[in-house]
Amino acid sequence: MKLVRQFTGKDSVIDLVKEDYNILPILSRFGIPLGFQSKHIDEVCRENDIDTDVFLFIINFIMTGKIDSERLEKVSPTAIVDFLHNSHDYFLGYKFPHIRQNLLNALDECHNDINPAIISFFDSYIEEVKKHFKYEETKVFPHIKALMAGEKSNYSIHTFQRNHDEVGEKLSELKNIILRFYTTSMPNRMYDVLVDIYNAEEDLDTHKDIENHILIPLVTMIELQQQHNRDEAR
Secondary structure: OOOOOOOOOOOEHHHHHHHOHHHHHHHHHOOOOOOOOOOEHHHHHHHOOOOHHHHHHHHHHHHHOOOOHHHHOOOOHHHHHHHHHHHHHHHHHHHHHHHHHHHHHHOOHHHOOOHHHHHHHHHHHHHHHHHHHHHHHHHHHHHHHHHHOOOOOOOOHHHHHHOOOOOOHHHHHHHHHHHHHOOOOOHHHHHHHHHHHHHHHHHHHHHHHHHHHHHHHHHHHHHHHHHHHHHHHO
């Protein structure tokens, strides 16, 4: 069940974390350093050159599951793109290598016949994610930045929406294989890996939800407005 409280810039970051500690990876992807003291969200965002409106919009969406449609058009698409780009770096540069190393440490020697297949399965999943992220980095994000700079772009956010594939399915398959069939003499290690995988699944779902419910509607609105302006100018 989603929380219902809406946070404002006058709330402290500590209160935000106390409300739901699962928000910590989001703070990391915004580039907010530890050592919050008792500072308000406004102050922390200002000190770290973060768009406070975007921060609160994303945080409140994650915490409540609700979109403030009246404020959506005031959100900066480029700031959303910067956050999503940081998220890509987080997943590929930290989260997945961390899971992979823990998975290697948790594999039991009695399963040396199937262990390579498990690692290969995980690695093939990472390649799928890399391909997905690369598409966004080379097609979607440049389109949005060009749009906001008033430059011409032959891409459309509708193309992204139509082809926005699911990247968490294979990770879920790996989790289920381990849960159902992998016996081990080191259960604590493998349980830790499973927790990591569950967390990564939820994180990827959040990432996808931000794209589907914030980025795509916002950019669609801007594309329609710019098309309307061009039509009126003719």
